Amino acid sequence: MNYIPRPDEVRLILDTVLGTVPRLSALPAFAEFDQDLQAQVLDEAGRFVAEVVAPPNRGGDEIGCRFADGSVVTPPGFREAYRAFVDGGWPALSAAPEDGGQGLPAVLEAVLFEWLSAANHGLTMAPGLLHGAYECLKHHGSDELKQRYLSKIATGEWLATMCLTEAHAGSDLGQVRTRAAAQADGSFRVAGGKIFISGGEHDLTDNIVHLVLCRMPDAPAGPKGLSLVLVPKLLPDGSRNAVHCERIEEKMGLHGSSTCVMRFDDATGWLIGEPNRGLAAMFVMMNAARLHVALQGIGLLDAAWQKADAYAHERRQMRAPGPTPASRGSETADLVAEHPAIRRILDTQRAWIDGARVIAYRTAMQLDVARHDLDPKARERAQRWCALVTPVLKAACTQQAFHGASECLQVFGGHGYVREWGIEQVVRDSRVTMIYEGxxxxxxxxxxxxxxxxxxxxxxxxxxxxxxxxxxxxxxxxxxxxxxxxxxxxxxxxxxxxxxxxxxxxxxxxxxxxxxxxxxxxxxxxxxxxxxxxxxxxxxxxxxxxxxxxxxxxxxxxxxxxxxxxxxxxxxxxx
Known part of the structure; x- marks a missing residue:
């Protein structure tokens, strides 16, 4: 079964539990935001995810991305689904109108990406960094860079990557060796290699904007000597930059997403922010990505729960202890869902999904308060919430996604271990969320x-x-x-x-x-x-x-x- 978003349940949390609309409509940026608009966006997003994004998910896992001669071909249906995603304006949901966006609250984007990850994690990896790249460039890019790239990223016309990791430098970014040399025309030449680059090469968009963490020749050692350079696949004149994908990784999961080994051969790029202050600019991107990874965890757990709950209400096995279930009728066995051990699994995962949504959606709301509230004390409280709660959500929600999906697989018994039912894909895909983005x-x-x-x-x-x-x-x-x-x-x-x-x-x-x-x-x-x-x-x-x-x-x-x-x-x- 494909994942089916449930806008009615999300609206209950947003409208009733969190009071989203009154809080956000009080901000000048969202003065015209109301309950009808929120409901309309959620209903349309749910329909789009169910009808367009979810169907190619299984093929994405079974066929995966194919690599040949430096190019990557995405699985069948991915290009069409991504084009519909862009044409529908979904990448630009929370981007500013002056950048080609719709100017809607971040909480709606949060819900959208939760559903996208639940329906098709592999495809969602492609636009997953757009929001972070947009925020990074908007806050730290020069006017020239913003004019050239910001609206393209905001609308999803061009996709973006975050190039941090090197073979010898995983989480220890102070060991990054990729070099950037300044040129007389104000550009930089970037040389080095990066690994584990999600979407480093693909056929979804013509251009790919790489944000590369690198080191200038006279920079201090360690993380304080890192700079951030924007290196596009295609240069402004349309020619190909010296950016190469050497191979894609064979992974445990996420087969629909190309995880690339990248090489920069004196590629042309432009500095984002100040020299040796690359981490400050990059963390804008990483912090946005970490909330989205937490939402991936919630979405993947919901996908696993939906599969397990549906199976448990169809499969009959043995007699359940306790009072005779009303559903037994003339059957000689009870539904799996009526066995206490299975009810415990299903209800426990549902408890995590519902509770985590309240916390994650509040965090997304606080992002908007931190940006737009006129009261400096309100902004300060919102920033404190986001700083403290984001790492908690990222770690706890992704851990529960993997372990909870494994529990949901248990509901299927032996059927869960074979590919036919799709639950094993969720277990494999969810495991990486505990690793990436920190x-x-x-x-x-x-x-x-x-x-x-x-x-x-x-x-x-x-x-x-x-x-x-x-x-x-x-x-x-x-x-x-x-x-x-x-x-x-x-x-x-x-x-x-x-x-x-x-x-x-x-x-x-x-x-x-x-x-x-x-x-x-x-x-x-x-x-x-x-x-x-x-x-x-x-x-x-x-x-x-x-x-x-x-x-x-x-x-x-x-x-x-x-x-x-x-x-x-x-x-x-x-x-």
């Missing part, structure tokens, strides 16, 4: 070491107080969430104190700390759903599963971090 371990370190501890936990404490103040302590569920938010605040202070005695401690417990944060955010999200969402019957099973099977991990992870801190502090006290 491994999940790096996300945890970024959260705890670079962001939480950098200000002694003040920013995280402020975010948790903000969430606390949104809840009504008089309600039992809300009081429980408030208790967990308070525990997390105290844990943050504890880690900050213990880290002064042992500098390696935060690196050791970063993964556990991130999980504590995500579980606290999920508890807040489910409290919001419980307070606001209509039709309690729709939400009762996943909410119960969250409280029974997901939330207990909070105490376990909390205990792990506390004991690690105590092990550091206790010797100091006794001494």
């Amino acid at each position: 491994t999940n371990e790096i996300q945890a370190i970024d959260l705890l070491v670079r962001k939480v501890l950098a200000d002694g936990g003040t920013g995280m404490s402020g975010l948790l107080i903000e969430l606390r103040d949104e809840l009504d302590a008089a309600r039992d569920i809300d009081a429980d969430v408030q208790r967990r938010l308070a525990q997390l605040r105290y844990l943050t202070t504890t880690v900050a104190m213990a880290s002064q005695a042992n500098a390696s401690l935060p690196f050791e417990v970063a993964d556990d700390y991130l999980r504590v944060v995500m579980l606290a955010l999920l508890a807040w999200a489910w409290a919001r759903i419980g307070r606001t969402a209509p039709d309690p019957a729709r939400w009762s099973a996943p909410e119960a599963a969250f409280r029974r099977w997901v939330l207990p991990e909070f105490e376990m992870r909390l205990g792990i971090v506390k004991r690690a801190c105590e092990a550091v502090v206790a010797p100091q006290v006794s001494a």
